[in-house]
Amino acid sequence: MLKIIKHHTSVFCLAYFLVGATFISGCVSGQLGKNNSGEYRNGMVVSAHPEASEVGVAILKKGGNAVDAAVAVQFALAVVYPNAGNIGGGGFMVFRSAEGEINALDFREKAASSAGRDMYLDSAGKPIIAKSLFGHLAAGVPGSVDGMVEAHKKYGKLSWAAVVQPAVDLAQNGFKITKRQASELNSLHRDFMKFNPDGTAFISLESTWKENDLLVQSELANTLKLVQEKGRAGFYEGVVADAIVAEMQKGKGIITKADLQNYHSVWRKPITGDYRGYKIITMPPTSSGGIALVQLLQSVEPYPLKRWGHNSDSTVQVIVEAERRVYADRATHLGDPDFYNVPKNELLDRNYNTQRMSTFRWDSATPSSTVLAGNVKGKEHEETTHFSIVDRYGNAVSITTTLNGSYGSLVVVKGAGFLLNNEMDDFSVKPGAPNMYGLVGGEANAIAPNKRMLSSMTPSIVEKDGKLFMVVGTPGGSTIITSVFQTIINVIDFGMPMQAAVSAKKFHHQWLPDEVYTEKDALDSITTEKLKAKGYRILPRGAIGRVDAILKTKWGAYQGGADPRGDDKAIGY
Ligand code: DON
Numbered sequence: 001m002l003k004i005i006k007h008h009t010s011v012f013c014l015a016y017f018l019v020g021a022t023f024i025s026g027c028v029s030g031q032l033g034k035n036n037s038g039e040y041r042n043g044m045v046v047s048a049h050p051e052a053s054e055v056g057v058a059i060l061k062k063g064g065n066a067v068d069a070a071v072a073v074q075f076a077l078a079v080v081y082p083n084a085g086n087i088g089g090g091g092f093m094v095f096r097s098a099e100g101e102i103n104a105l106d107f108r109e110k111a112a113s114s115a116g117r118d119m120y121l122d123s124a125g126k127p128i129i130a131k132s133l134f135g136h137l138a139a140g141v142p143g144s145v146d147g148m149v150e151a152h153k154k155y156g157k158l159s160w161a162a163v164v165q166p167a168v169d170l171a172q173n174g175f176k177i178t179k180r181q182a183s184e185l186n187s188l189h190r191d192f193m194k195f196n197p198d199g200t201a202f203i204s205l206e207s208t209w210k211e212n213d214l215l216v217q218s219e220l221a222n223t224l225k226l227v228q229e230k231g232r233a234g235f236y237e238g239v240v241a242d243a244i245v246a247e248m249q250k251g252k253g254i255i256t257k258a259d260l261q262n263y264h265s266v267w268r269k270p271i272t273g274d275y276r277g278y279k280i281i282t283m284p285p286t287s288s289g290g291i292a293l294v295q296l297l298q299s300v301e302p303y304p305l306k307r308w309g310h311n312s313d314s315t316v317q318v319i320v321e322a323e324r325r326v327y328a329d330r331a332t333h334l335g336d337p338d339f340y341n342v343p344k345n346e347l348l349d350r351n352y353n354t355q356r357m358s359t360f361r362w363d364s365a366t367p368s369s370t371v372l373a374g375n376v377k378g379k380e381h382e383e384t385t386h387f388s389i390v391d392r393y394g395n396a397v398s399i400t401t402t403l404n405g406s407y408g409s410l411v412v413v414k415g416a417g418f419l420l421n422n423e424m425d426d427f428s429v430k431p432g433a434p435n436m437y438g439l440v441g442g443e444a445n446a447i448a449p450n451k452r453m454l455s456s457m458t459p460s461i462v463e464k465d466g467k468l469f470m471v472v473g474t475p476g477g478s479t480i481i482t483s484v485f486q487t488i489i490n491v492i493d494f495g496m497p498m499q500a501a502v503s504a505k506k507f508h509h510q511w512l513p514d515e516v517y518t519e520k521d522a523l524d525s526i527t528t529e530k531l532k533a534k535g536y537r538i539l540p541r542g543a544i545g546r547v548d549a550i551l552k553t554k555w556g557a558y559q560g561g562a563d564p565r566g567d568d569k570a571i572g573y
Contacts, residue, residue, distance in 0.1 A: 107147025
């Protein structure tokens with residue numbers, strides 16, 4: 001049985017502050033540091049966990065650039081935010097240098113080489129949901145470590161050892177868990193025991209977890225030290241690879257040593273688009289997020305959202321109708337570009353998206369059953385986490401990374417101390433069968449050996465007049481795309497400062513099911529009644545998204561937006 005180290009501490013000094021409860025524009029004092037309105041000049045990190053944001057800012061203060069800080073934050077989140085931060089998962093990075101160079105890194109997981117189209121179907125051809133969601137068979141080949149190695153190799157300034165060290169320290173010495181984390185770990189106790197009968201650092205044997213308990217992860221610290229010493233070989237080869245394969249054999253998983261050795265992240269050309277004079281730089285496939293985001297922006301651009309107002313009935317109606325059409329396209333046309341010819345140019349054609357909106361009528365909701373994916377011709381060749389970083393030079397990094405579900409497959413690699421993802425559920429397990437986010441798909445996103453599963457993650461950067469304007473992204477499964485979209489229009493159309501744009505209540509539609517989900521108080525009762533009268537099915541739900549974003553103001557300061565829906569924190573200096 002693994003020794004569980006758990007210390008109760010009495011001091012609570014989390015000192016949360018959500019930057020920008022008040023935003024007073026204009027008054028930047030001097031060159032350095034904070035002004036009176038929660039704005040900063042030199043750099044900023046906004047992430048899902050205060051400790052990870054601290055790590056990122058410490059790297060920036062040491063002279064690291066935004067990519068150095070991003071690598072350090074990714075590894076730190078793998079320690080302090082194990083529900084989504086990871087080395088056993090994957091993600092996407094969008095980068096913009098101070099000089100305006102843009103790039104995108106796809107470190108999404110891949111299906112193992114022996115994966116097959118029907119691997120999650122029973123003998124009657126019905127999906128066995130538990131298999132794609134939990135346990136060893138749910139895991140894709142992890143991409144995060146290779147992604148960080150590649151990002152650092154291309155853009156890093158500090159040494160690799162220096163950027164991995166903070167995560168090693170956090171794993172070795174422990175960190176104090178938040179109240180939210182304590183309650184999550186307690187509620188998952190039984191599931192962790194089921195998939196990890198020998199125990200893991202996440203299981204408290206003495207009692208239940210409490211806020212401020214110290215979570216020490218010594219096995220993870222050893223794995224991180226190997227990654228620190230050997231780079232990608234520390235993870236994809238040697239004892240860590242052996243441990244992953246041994247774990248697979250224990251639980252009927254299929255990832256092999258060769259799968260690990262053959263995993264490589266891919267640099268891809270970002271998707272770019274224009275919206276009301278702003279340039280959107282976002283993630284290309286294997287994520288659907290970037291294409292869908294630009295499609296949504298193009299679909300609503302002809303409408304006077306600003307005049308109609310935030311979350312007014314007309315604004316909501318146009319956005320819902322745009323989302324209905326764009327998500328229908330997503331289900332049919334998007335998949336791993338290395339396996340499927342994604343009709344990118346057609347989907348990003350402004351005329352195409354305007355045409356799609358022409359079937360929408362003001363007097364009644366368009367039933368989703370009548371909206372098919374657009375007929376595009378010639379094909380050309382709920383856990384995730386997002387963080388946004390800017391440095392003093394003006395470089396910007398937007399990373400969304402995930403294990404898919406909260407704590408992924410719930411399998412901790414014995415001896416290596418990290419969770420494996422359950423990303424295989426993001427494939428279309430069977431045409432038309434919904435995944436855990438209710439998303440459907442078909443051929444484009446069918447399972448195939450070594451293929452990447454389609455994602456909704458939408459790490460994005462926005463430029464205005466050739467200069468950095470915003471860094472934005474969020475977790476939230478299928479709601480990611482709409483959350484990023486609504487955050488961007490909250491700033492551009494509704495003039496909100498960054499924190500207000502992040503905090504603002506959201507709503508979501510994804511074609512199927514044909515329902516509009518709303519956060520509490522997102523729509524007032526009159527708006528809701530008006531929309532219901534037109535045939536919209538409006539259903540309340542919990543939090544939508546957990547956006548972490550940074551805005552560069554006209555006067556050159558950074559404003560943070562840390563989502564109050566989580567423990568997220570913006571730290572600038
Ligand atoms: O890649 C995707 O789209 C999903 N695996 C993301 C999962 C997610 O955002 C869960 N977070 N709440």
